[in-house]
Each structure stands twice: as C-alpha cells, then as structure tokens.
Amino acid sequence: MTQPTPNPFLQPSTLPFELPPFAEIEEAHYLPAFEAGMAEQLTEIAAITGDPAAATFENTLVALERTGQLLRRVSLVFFNKVSSDSTPALRELDAEISPRLAAHTDAIQLDPALFARIDAVHARRGELDLDEADQRLLERWHTRFVRGGARLDEAGQARLRELNAELATLGTTFEQNLFAATRAAALVLDSAEELAGLPDGAIAAAAENAQALGHDGKYVLSLKSFSNQTELASLSDPKLRLRLLDASLARGLEDNGPLAVTMAELRAERARLLGFPSHAAYEVADQTAGTTEAVESMLGRLVGPAVANADREGAALAETAGVPAVAAADWQFLSEQVRKERYEVDGAQMRPYLELESVLRRGVFHAAGLVYGVTFHERPELVSYHPDSRVFEVREADGRPIGLFIGDFFARESKRGGAWMDSVVEQSHLLGQLPVVVNNLNIAKPPAGEPALLSWDEVRTLFHEFGHALHGLFSDVKYPSQYMEVPRDFVEYPSQVNEMWQEWPEVFENYARHHETGEPMSPALVERVREAQNFGEGFRTVEYLAATLLDWAWHTTPDGEGAGDAESFEAAALQRYGLAHPSIPPRYRTGYFAHVFAGGWYAAGYYGYIWSEVLDADTVEWFKEPGRTIRDNGETFRRVLLSPGGTADPMTAFATFRGRAPEIQPLLERRGLEG
Known part of the structure; x- marks a missing residue:
C-alpha cells in the first residue's frame, strides 16, 4: 500500500520567505490541512477563553492574532x-x-466567552497605554465581532449561522457555474x-488556445470576465462580433x-438581523x-454627464x-475606426512596441525602482504553483529583502477570467x-518562441495589478490581521x-520599444493614444456605472424583495438609474x-x-507638482499610504x-465630466 506523503502544510515552510513548498503539495493534502487547521485554531481560542486571568490586550488580542497559523497557510x-x-477535484473541495x-x-465570532474578553478590554481602552496600531487592532476586532453578530440573542445567532x-455555498456555486458557462460559451471557429x-499574434494565440482545449486545427476565442470582449474592436465580420457579444452577455444567466x-x-435578511435596513447600508x-447617501450622491453626480458624453461619442460613431x-456589438469596432481616422491611432500598430517582457522589466519594475528604489531578481530555482508562474525576489535599494513577487500572466483553461492580486504569505x-x-492576468499565450504582444489596455492592467502587489510588498504591520486591512472602497486606490x-x-x-528593432514608439503616437482614450471615456464610464448601480440595486432593495427574475430586475434597475443604454451593456451583467x-x-x-479613483486622480496631481523628486514622493506615498495597512485610518x-481632504475635480476632468 502506498504511504501518504507528509503534509507540507503542517509545518511552516523552510523555503526562502516561507514560500509554500508547491512541489510537495498534493491535492490530497488540502482537506486534512483545513480540518487540522480549524481544529487547532479552536483549541487555541479555547486556551484564550479558559485563561483564569483577567482579560488584557496581550492575553486576548495579541493571543488571538497568534491563532490559526496552519489554517492561514493552507487557505x-x-x-x-x-x-x-x-x-x-479542487472545485469540488x-x-x-x-x-x-x-x-x-x-464559531469564533459568536463565541460569547471570547467576545466577553474582547469587550472587557475595549471597555477599558481609555485606561490602556496602547500605541496607534494597538488601538486600531482593538477597535477593529471589537467592530468585527459586533458586525459579526456577537450581540445577537441565541435565536438570532442560530439564524445568522444558517x-x-x-451564502458561502451559493457563492461557490455561482463561481463554479460561471467557470463552466464561460468555457462553454467560447467561440470555436474553423478558419x-x-x-x-x-x-x-492574436490569431496565432486563438489557434494555440484551440489546441489546448482539444480543438486541433481550429481557432477558439475564450471569453474574458467582462461584457465587451477585446476582440470586438478588431474583428471585421459584424456577424461574428454579434455572436461574440451575445455569447458574452448571455453566459451564466440561466443558472446564476x-x-x-x-x-x-x-x-438583506442578514442585514436586517444585524440592525441595518439593507445589505448596502450594512x-x-x-x-x-460611511453612508449609502454619500455613495448615491457621488454616483448621481456622475450618471448624467457620463451618459451625455457617451451619446456624443455614439453620434460621432454613427x-x-x-x-x-450604433449597435452594441459594433461600438468598439467603430471606435477603433474613429481612432485610426481622427487620431491616427491603430491598436494593432502599437502591439509590436508592447512586448510583455519589456513592459514587465523595463516598465513595471523600472517604475517601481524609479519611485521606490526597489529592485527585482528572478529566482528560477524557486518552484511556483504552475510552470507559467515566475518568482522574483524584491529588495530595497540597500539590498535588504522585502519579499517575493510571483507573476502569472497567461490565460489557461484552469484559470478563472480577469486579473487580480493574491498573497500566499x-x-x-x-x-x-x-x-x-x-499577480494573475489573462493574456493570450503565444505559440512557443513567439513574443507576447500586449494591447494598451493590457499594459494598463499589468500596472494596475502591480499596484496591488506593491501594497502587499510594502506592508509594514505588526499584526497579521492588519496586513492590507483597508476598507474595500479604498483598496483599489494604490493600484489605480x-x-x-x-x-x-x-x-x-x-x-515601449519595438520587440524586433528596439526602435522607440513615437511620443507623438502616445499623445494621440491619450487623445483617443479620452474619446472613449464616455463609453467606459457608462459601462462601469451601469455595473455599479446594478450591484447597488441588488443590495438596496428592502429585504431583497421584489427581485423577481434576474433579467427583469436588471432591466428595471438600469432603466430606473437612467443607464439602460441600448448600445452600452453594463461592464458586468448579473450572470457573470x-x-x-x-x-x-x-x-x-x-x-x-x-x-x-477620486483619491487616485487627486494623488496623480500631487505627484506632478514641481519642487519634489519622484523618489521623495515615492517614499512619502509608501510610508503614509501603502505601508500602514490596518494600523491607521486611511x-x-x-x-x-x-x-x-480629497477633491473630486481631478476625476471629473480625467473622465471628461466637468460639464
């Protein structure tokens, strides 16, 4: 009988930076590690609540921060x-x-004995000699428990658990349905x-994709996570454009x-149980x-000017x-034609100057060195979780280690759509x-030996996701729960x-240099690209606002009632907010x-x-102000806004x-909404 291999999660990794030992991890290791990790943390919590000594910051809050290390590793x-x-197997797990x-x-947040100890320390917070980070830790744990139902009665807590x-089950089912629907909706073409x-290069990538999916000799366009697929800007055949958009918009709706x-x-029921009128308010x-009124005020200020801007763009396209x-399936194609004619910008013309390796090393990494003084050193001997993912050591200007960066840039059948940042330590x-x-992206993988040539939007995505990576790399916090612990409506700020x-x-x-000749891209072309991007700002703002207010509609409906079927609810919500634009679907529809x-x-x-983005646009103006060096600016930005995590109010x-305080005017100017 084959003996099971030792479970690598049960002990901290001995690799540099505690990089998980991916080469040793097997699918069979996850479930036992999860179960052991949950049991271990509950034992650790029991030791805290069973301590006969009076609750203190050290024996309760700091002790709580030390719990769950095994569970954190495997999760x-x-x-x-x-x-x-x-x-x-992983999706089933x-x-x-x-x-x-x-x-x-x-089980932790509704443990009455644990909350009693946290509450006792919180009640004496004015008497304790705590620094700012400790005070924030105490406040956040207390808030987390209260928001998690610690003050509910027994019946309320029982319903909350249910x-x-x-919701956890349904969320996983939604994601798995979407995974299957996205792959089923891919377009398989014969020639x-x-x-x-x-x-x-994109045609070659479609052939490579087809081969990977078992369609040898054919071409496959797999769907990205958003509505308007990037190929819509280039495909000449209007019928194929319509097929592609229809496939994108319909996926997932039937099941999800x-x-x-x-x-x-x-x-909505959970929010009401916790004392809030809606999930959005919670x-x-x-x-x-802070309040739903603040969100609605800001969004309401943007909708009218954005739609007017998009309508002007649509008239020019028509x-x-x-x-x-203009039909929705033709908008991106016609926009590209206008950019070519009016601004002399051709997306295909730019791609040879935007080769992945150059953008990564001479762009993304170079910018981080320029602004923050950090350096990047590839560590090919360190094994990551997939052959396409690459490991880089990140160091301070003086050589001190900061951490590891893993770049996983190519799309594949086993990866979900979109782009995102994760941490594994x-x-x-x-x-x-x-x-x-x-950092995970979904760039089409070229055939072996061919360069990966990016679109201008893919370059932006690479810089964006690396902003999240820098937020994690520059974290300088004492406690584990304070790592990147910022409000959700702040978390996109560093990346933007x-x-x-x-x-x-x-x-x-x-x-931006030609991948064959090394010739630099013309600065005049960049300026034309910027002007061309401004031309499409109305479209981008409307599709974003439509998705935003669709999300808002789902979560402000009293008690979640009146939704009916998803498609009808979606149509009514967009109509109500003035965003039922016939040519601009939401960036995300409900099904995906x-x-x-x-x-x-x-x-x-x-x-x-x-x-x-209000904060982002204001910050960009700050970086452009004269009188300070980029490095000085970078050090200030890093110290005040990137490193503190959950130790300070953002x-x-x-x-x-x-x-x-932040000002909205730079954002309005950026998006062409001043009027």
Missing part, C-alpha cells in the same frame, strides 16, 4: 490555486470547504479567415440568475463612504458608419513573516495610482458578476473603484499625505 495557497490553476470555513468563522453557511481584422435573487434576499457603514444608431512582525504576493506610470515619459520611453456574487467581496461595493492618512 492562502488553496484559494489562490483554485482561482489560478483549478481542477475538478471548494464547494465542500467554503461553508465549513464560514461556520468556523462564526445564513452565512448558505483563420473568420478572424479577419485580428492581429496575427436565480442564485443572485436568492443571495440578494439572504443578504456594508457601507464599515467603509470610508456619422462615421452612416447609420442612425502575509507580512507581519509578530510572526516574523515577509510577504509573498501573486500605479497606472500613472504607464504613460510617465521616463518609464514609457524605457519599455463574480465581484458581487462569487464570494461577495464587492457586494454593494463595486462603487469602490470610482470612489477610490482617510486620515490621505489627509495627512495631501494636506487636505
């Missing part, structure tokens, strides 16, 4: 793996373990001629629509926005095409750990700021709105992207950094 690795390199983890969290378990208009209705109802109360109105001084962060370096002259000139329904991290929080930190 970080598993949930990165199930998103970026999934298998049927995800469905099993998610409700069990929700129940485990409830709701949390059911390269059908893909006329796409760059040669009813789930969305149920989840909205359950979230969520926003713990964000920088004139170009000689039609009375989280920084904390208490546990003596440095961060190991991951990092996008500015994409066009910063010193950075752009370094990476994973941000909101798969796990729920952005439920009633998708507004956070544009809320954070809006107080922003006011310290900027010398005042």
Whole structure:
C-alpha cells in the first residue's frame, strides 16, 4: 500500500520567505490541512477563553492574532490555486470547504466567552497605554465581532449561522457555474479567415488556445470576465462580433440568475438581523463612504454627464458608419475606426512596441525602482504553483529583502477570467513573516518562441495589478490581521495610482520599444493614444456605472424583495438609474458578476473603484507638482499610504499625505465630466 506523503502544510515552510513548498503539495493534502487547521485554531481560542486571568490586550488580542497559523497557510495557497490553476477535484473541495470555513468563522465570532474578553478590554481602552496600531487592532476586532453578530440573542445567532453557511455555498456555486458557462460559451471557429481584422499574434494565440482545449486545427476565442470582449474592436465580420457579444452577455444567466435573487434576499435578511435596513447600508457603514447617501450622491453626480458624453461619442460613431444608431456589438469596432481616422491611432500598430517582457522589466519594475528604489531578481530555482508562474525576489535599494513577487500572466483553461492580486504569505512582525504576493492576468499565450504582444489596455492592467502587489510588498504591520486591512472602497486606490506610470515619459520611453528593432514608439503616437482614450471615456464610464448601480440595486432593495427574475430586475434597475443604454451593456451583467456574487467581496461595493479613483486622480496631481523628486514622493506615498495597512485610518492618512481632504475635480476632468 502506498504511504501518504507528509503534509507540507503542517509545518511552516523552510523555503526562502516561507514560500509554500508547491512541489510537495498534493491535492490530497488540502482537506486534512483545513480540518487540522480549524481544529487547532479552536483549541487555541479555547486556551484564550479558559485563561483564569483577567482579560488584557496581550492575553486576548495579541493571543488571538497568534491563532490559526496552519489554517492561514493552507487557505492562502488553496484559494489562490483554485482561482489560478483549478481542477475538478479542487472545485469540488471548494464547494465542500467554503461553508465549513464560514461556520468556523462564526464559531469564533459568536463565541460569547471570547467576545466577553474582547469587550472587557475595549471597555477599558481609555485606561490602556496602547500605541496607534494597538488601538486600531482593538477597535477593529471589537467592530468585527459586533458586525459579526456577537450581540445577537441565541435565536438570532442560530439564524445568522444558517445564513452565512448558505451564502458561502451559493457563492461557490455561482463561481463554479460561471467557470463552466464561460468555457462553454467560447467561440470555436474553423478558419483563420473568420478572424479577419485580428492581429496575427492574436490569431496565432486563438489557434494555440484551440489546441489546448482539444480543438486541433481550429481557432477558439475564450471569453474574458467582462461584457465587451477585446476582440470586438478588431474583428471585421459584424456577424461574428454579434455572436461574440451575445455569447458574452448571455453566459451564466440561466443558472446564476436565480442564485443572485436568492443571495440578494439572504443578504438583506442578514442585514436586517444585524440592525441595518439593507445589505448596502450594512456594508457601507464599515467603509470610508460611511453612508449609502454619500455613495448615491457621488454616483448621481456622475450618471448624467457620463451618459451625455457617451451619446456624443455614439453620434460621432454613427456619422462615421452612416447609420442612425450604433449597435452594441459594433461600438468598439467603430471606435477603433474613429481612432485610426481622427487620431491616427491603430491598436494593432502599437502591439509590436508592447512586448510583455519589456513592459514587465523595463516598465513595471523600472517604475517601481524609479519611485521606490526597489529592485527585482528572478529566482528560477524557486518552484511556483504552475510552470507559467515566475518568482522574483524584491529588495530595497540597500539590498535588504522585502519579499517575493510571483507573476502569472497567461490565460489557461484552469484559470478563472480577469486579473487580480493574491498573497500566499502575509507580512507581519509578530510572526516574523515577509510577504509573498501573486499577480494573475489573462493574456493570450503565444505559440512557443513567439513574443507576447500586449494591447494598451493590457499594459494598463499589468500596472494596475502591480499596484496591488506593491501594497502587499510594502506592508509594514505588526499584526497579521492588519496586513492590507483597508476598507474595500479604498483598496483599489494604490493600484489605480500605479497606472500613472504607464504613460510617465521616463518609464514609457524605457519599455515601449519595438520587440524586433528596439526602435522607440513615437511620443507623438502616445499623445494621440491619450487623445483617443479620452474619446472613449464616455463609453467606459457608462459601462462601469451601469455595473455599479446594478450591484447597488441588488443590495438596496428592502429585504431583497421584489427581485423577481434576474433579467427583469436588471432591466428595471438600469432603466430606473437612467443607464439602460441600448448600445452600452453594463461592464458586468448579473450572470457573470463574480465581484458581487462569487464570494461577495464587492457586494454593494463595486462603487469602490470610482470612489477610490477620486483619491487616485487627486494623488496623480500631487505627484506632478514641481519642487519634489519622484523618489521623495515615492517614499512619502509608501510610508503614509501603502505601508500602514490596518494600523491607521486611511482617510486620515490621505489627509495627512495631501494636506487636505480629497477633491473630486481631478476625476471629473480625467473622465471628461466637468460639464
């Protein structure tokens, strides 16, 4: 009988930076590690609550921070793996373990003895000699327990447990349905001629994708996570464009629509149980926005100007095409024609200057060195979780280690759509750990030996996700729970700021070079690209606002009632908000709105992207002010806003950094909404 291999999760990794020993991890290791980790943490919690000594900050809050290390190790690795390199067995385990983890969290946050100790320390907080980080830790744990139902009666807590378990199950089911629906909706084409208009590299990638999916000799266009697929800008055949958009918009609705209705109802019930009128009110109360009125005021200010801007763009497109109105499937294609004619910008013309390796090393890494003084050193001897993912050691200017960065850039059948940042080790001084962060993108993988040539939007995504990575790498917190612990409507701020370096002259000139000749891209072309991007700002703002207010509608409906079927609810919501634009579908429709329904991290929080962009646009103006060096600016930004994590109030930190509260005018100017 084959003996099982030792479970590598049971002990801390001995690899550099405690990089998980991916080469040793087998699928059979996850479930036993989860079960051992949950049992271990409950034993550790029992030791805290069983301590006969009076509750103190050290024996309660610090002790709580030390619990769950095994569970944290396996969870970080598993949930990165199930998103970026999934298998049927891992998805099955995800469905099993998610409700069990929700129940485990409830077992801790609804433990009356543990809350009594936290509450006792919190009641004496004015008498304790705590520094700012300790005070924040105490406040956040107390708030987390109260918001998690610690003050509910026995019946209320029992119902809360049921709701949390059911929502965890439904969220995992939604994600797995979407995984299957996205792959089923991929377009399989017989010939390269059908893909006329796409760059040669994109056609080759479609052939490579077909082979990987078992369609040898054919071409496959797999769907990205959002509505308007990137190929719509290039495909010459209007019928194929319509097929592609229809496939994108319809996916997931049949199976996930009813789930969305149920989840909205359950979230509304949970919010009411906890004393809030809606799930949105519950969520926003713990964000920088504070109230639903503040969110609605900001969004309401943007809708009218955005629609007017988009309508002006649509009129220009209709004139170009000689039609009375532009169909949704044709908008991106016609926009590309206008950019070529009016601004002399051709997306295909740019790609040879935007080769992945150059953008990564001479762009993204170079910008980080320019602004923060850090360096990147590839460590090919360190094994990651997939052959395509690469490991880099990150060091300070003086050589001190910061952490590891894992770059996983290519799309594959086992990876979910979109782009995101994860951590597989989280920084904390208490546990003596440095961060190991991951960036996942979905760039089409070229045939072996061919360069990966990016679109301008893919370059922006690379810079954006690396902003999240820097947020994790620069974390400088004492306690594990304070790692990157910022409100959800603030978390996109560092990543959006990092996008500015994409066009910063010193950075752009370094990476935007022809992959064969080394010739730099013309600065005049960049300026035309910027003007062309401004032309599409109305469209982008409307599609974003439509998704944002769709999320908002799902989570502000009293008690979740009146949703009916998802498609009808969606249509009514967009009509009510003035965003039922016939030519501009929401960036995400309900059936594939994973941000909101798969796990729920952005439920009633998708507004956070544009809320954070107010801070971002204001910060970009600060970086451009004369009188300071880029390195000085970078050090200030890193110290005040990137490193503190959960040790400081983020809006107080922003006011310290900027010398005042944020102003919305830079955002309005950026998006062409001044009027």
